[in-house]
Amino acid sequence: MRHLITTDDLTKEEIETLFADAESFLKTPPPKLLQNRLIITLFFENSTRTRSSFEIAAKRLGADVVHLDVAKSSTKKGETLYDTAANLNAMGPDAIIVRHAQSGTPYQISRHVDCAIFNAGDGAHAHPSQALLDLFTIRKHFGGDIAGKRIAIVGDIKNSRVANSNMRLLPRFGMEIVLVAPPHFLPTATPFATTTRLEEVLDEVDVVMSLRTQTERHAHPIYASLKDYAGDYCITKERIGERNILLLHPGPVHRNIDIDDAMLADPRCKVLEQVRNGVAVRMAALKKLILANG
Ligand code: ASP
Numbered sequence: 001m002r003h004l005i006t007t008d009d010l011t012k013e014e015i016e017t018l019f020a021d022a023e024s025f026l027k028t029p030p031p032k033l034l035q036n037r038l039i040i041t042l043f044f045e046n047s048t049r050t051r052s053s054f055e056i057a058a059k060r061l062g063a064d065v066v067h068l069d070v071a072k073s074s075t076k077k078g079e080t081l082y083d084t085a086a087n088l089n090a091m092g093p094d095a096i097i098v099r100h101a102q103s104g105t106p107y108q109i110s111r112h113v114d115c116a117i118f119n120a121g122d123g124a125h126a127h128p129s130q131a132l133l134d135l136f137t138i139r140k141h142f143g144g145d146i147a148g149k150r151i152a153i154v155g156d157i158k159n160s161r162v163a164n165s166n167m168r169l170l171p172r173f174g175m176e177i178v179l180v181a182p183p184h185f186l187p188t189a190t191p192f193a194t195t196t197r198l199e200e201v202l203d204e205v206d207v208v209m210s211l212r213t214q215t216e217r218h219a220h221p222i223y224a225s226l227k228d229y230a231g232d233y234c235i236t237k238e239r240i241g242e243r244n245i246l247l248l249h250p251g252p253v254h255r256n257i258d259i260d261d262a263m264l265a266d267p268r269c270k271v272l273e274q275v276r277n278g279v280a281v282r283m284a285a286l287k288k289l290i291l292a293n294g
Contacts, residue, residue: 002289003110003117007128007169014288019136021284022277025060032062033287037094041067042085043120044075044100049251049275050120050129054097057282063094081105082112089113094290098122101216116289124159124217129285130250131165133278135173137270138207140277141246147174152201154180154233155211155258158187159218162250163211167192178205182232185213198233207246210235210258230257237262248274 003009010018024030039058043051051067058065068088070076075084081100088096095116098106103123110117121127139146151170157163157179167190170177178193178201179186186194195201202208210233213226234257235247247269253259263269 001110001114001116002292003106003119004128004285004289005107005110005117005119006126007131007165007172009128010288012172015132015135018132018281018284018288019139021287022136022280023140025280025283026277030060030283034058034094034290035062037061037063037290038092039063039065039095039097039286039290040088040091040093041065041097041120042070042088042099043067044070044098044105045121047099047120049278050099050127051097053275053278054118054120054129054282054286057279057286060279061283061287063286066093081109085109085112089115094293095286116293118285118289121161124161124164124214126165127161127250128165128169129278129282130162131169132285133274133281134162134166134209134248134250135169136281137248137274137277138170138175138246139173141270142206145174148176149174149207150176150178150205151207151209152178152180152198152205153209153211154198154235156185156213157181157211158185159214160211163209166209180233182229198239202239202243202245205245207248208235208240209248209250210253211250212252212254212258226254226257234258234260235263236260237266240266240268244268246270251275 055065093115097118097120099120100122103125106117106119106122153163180195180198249271
């Protein structure tokens with residue numbers, strides 16, 4: 001049974017095929033490859049983009065989509081997560097798309113079901129479909145080969161599942177990573193170059209990935225204020241200047257904290273292109289795993 005818990009679940013060759021599919025889905029209306037397939041979305045944490053992106057992707061491929069409203073589900077009546085998953089599994093879905101605040105939950109569920117589990121974000125651990133769409137967007141921008149391209153990941157890296165998944169995926173395609181954050185947002189051990197000073201790296205990178213401060217994962221406030229943080233790390237037009245830099249952000253953006261109004265409106269900022277590409281990449285991932293599982 002194939003699952004997408006981390007990006008390591010896919011080989012490089014599979015990712016290449018997946019991207020070729022995504023590219024074709026962007027160009028021509030997709031065939032209904034998942035007709036009569038059932039996909040359940042199970043989100044224990046808030047989501048704007050990821051849930052709707054997966055649901056649109058599934059529907060475009062002709063699948064039936066059911067969303068379990070967790071607030072009204074039996075987990076609220078004391079049913080364990082595994083029993084909830086086992087009960088959903090008994091209804092015969094082809095895939096369950098899971099988001100949970102606790103790292104490891106999608107993996108644990110995958111051991112109790114016989115359908116594909118897609119991790120739509122688990123704690124600070126992983127967000128594989130986001131990293132795949134980020135990589136897809138970067139490759140599309142540079143016309144394919146990204147070996148040797150440099151990316152600065154800026155912000156709350158330690159608490160970001162998006163950063164974690166990208167730190168695993170992008171080097172597999174030859175990208176070099178530099179982490180830019182205040183000391184308390186940097187991982188304690190990392191193989192990547194780190195700096196606390198954004199200005200130091202701007203002349204050396206091709207891509208900047210800005211991240212949201214993950215306040216929901218901070219036990220207590222660890223930055224005096226988001227305004228202070230923005231003073232050092234906000235991606236402003238003034239800081240970027242005329243540099244030829246691709247600017248990404250997984251959303252939701254803290255406007256004028258992560259990226260300022262001017263850069264959000266700048267053509268170098270591809271946040272909405274990431275969202276558009278995300279649907280196509282998720283279509284390709286759903287197709288790949290569901291059809292592989294038979
Ligand atoms: N949407 C992304 C996530 O779910 C990033 C974020 O929330 O900051 O991890």
